[in-house]
Amino acid sequence: MSESPTTPDDPGVAPGTRDRDRRRTTELIGVAATGVLSAVMIGFVLLYWAQNLPVAGELYAGFRSFGRGMDAILGTNMFRHPFMWQSMATGVLIGVVAPLVGTFLVHREMALIGETLAHTAFAGVAVGFLLRATTGWDGSLLLVALVVGILGALGVQWLTERTDAYGDVPIAIMLSGSFAVGTLVISYGRGLTGINIEGYLFGNLAVVTVEGARLMAVLSVVVAAAVALTYKQLLFITFDEQAARVARLNVTGYNTLLVVLTAVVVVGAMQVLGVILVAAMLVVPVAAASQVARSFRETTYLAVIFGQLSVIGGFVVAVGGGLPSGGSIVVVAIAIYLVAIAASGSSMRAVTARG
Template identity: 85%
Template sequence: LAAVMLGFVFLYWAQDLPIASGLYAAFRSTGRGMDAALGTNVFRHPVMWQSMATGVLVGVVAPLVGSFLVHREMALIGETLAHTAFAGVAIGILVNASTGWDGSLLLVALVVAVCGAVAVQWLTAHTDAYGDVPIAIMLSGSFAVGTLIVSYGRGLTAINIEGYLFGNLAVVTVEGARLMSVLSVLVVVGVALTYKQLLFITFDEQAARVAQLNVTGYN
């Protein structure tokens, strides 16, 4: 199912190419047939396929990574990175409103979220804090930064920034679906290539260091 959804996103992306236009038309025709058979009016619309594709891909990638995070007592990391991305979107919107920069807010949020994840790992490695404490610090700190920026920039832009915090799967953009597709491929390939190392580090980090694995790099 994930492969089918991924295929749709890439077909929609490349529908203007001769090699993909026929496949995309067949996909749309299949959707109309499903609507006729089920008595619905859902599968004929590309926006609904985008939403379903994004949901399916998140459903594959999140538990794939989450199984390692839960065993590392980092179950709160998902909410933390969501709030960190919120701060990233706030920064992007403020820069956009102040300078006229017309870049992707999703990419800004992604970069800030990655920086937040690295910061959490740094706090975990360089402090004696237990379990989810560094994650909670980053969660509250990033949300506070995002709230301050939103309060400062309110009135400068008409974008509803709260929508980025809570999200809405029913209105996934083409850009969001493409970004999720690319990230899904990268995550699945990355986990597949490093599965044994990640498993070793997750269950016995000290033994992994003795075995001369680059624990910091894998983390």
């Protein structure tokens, strides 16, 4: 009855076990490297924030000279500029939290939610522009986008509770509806102020403001902590919602949490990726990870690692070629996805040949 994967030429130790240990080590190294990178980036944002304080000021100066050193070694003109570090910090953190949340969205077949909430957040940016133009208020556009995005998330959740499914139709209405409102608000506001909306549509490293990077740092810590705390519940609900209800998990509560976390990630990621491409970061690294992962935990780890590689690779392409960051990151992510498909195809062949 058992179908254990032992091979005819099995030399004592099951090769499966050795493979698994090697995979685990590789993943842990990747996750640890991602963690260190994120910590350094959050560290930079904090130091930049606190640079006028005594100790932080010295550390910040150290960071700057480290950047100049990197430029000297690499022959670039990038790491000496604080604004580039802000963008890199935002990008690196997106590469962690978007696939983290996306792992649950993709496997609940809720990928379109990310796209919808991006468009809702876009309406939020437009409302923020209008507020600035008409009231003289000079707060953060992203904060407005965050509020509108979260309201949109709760709206989507309310709709799905009533229609009993994450159906295409209410989601599509929400998606195009909020984009329509955004465009109306922007054309109305254009007469009142010069609006550069393109950066928010297609993503641009230069769009990342100091506040934007700070917001992303705070949001990333919140999102990562929330997912770490509710990983088990989100996994159970994603895998078998009815059984999770029978086990008396607060399914509605966790669903709402997941949708709100998605809105938070989307707003943070919108600066670098752009409204139109932001959902790709929720979906593509997860799709790549699911091709090769041997467990759900591994899917999560690999998605974060692939997300990080996409961001770093995309930055290299964007800076090297003077191209928009959003498109560059997504193209690299899709390249990784194609490699993952090829790799899973060859491992499937190996399994079939062995089995």
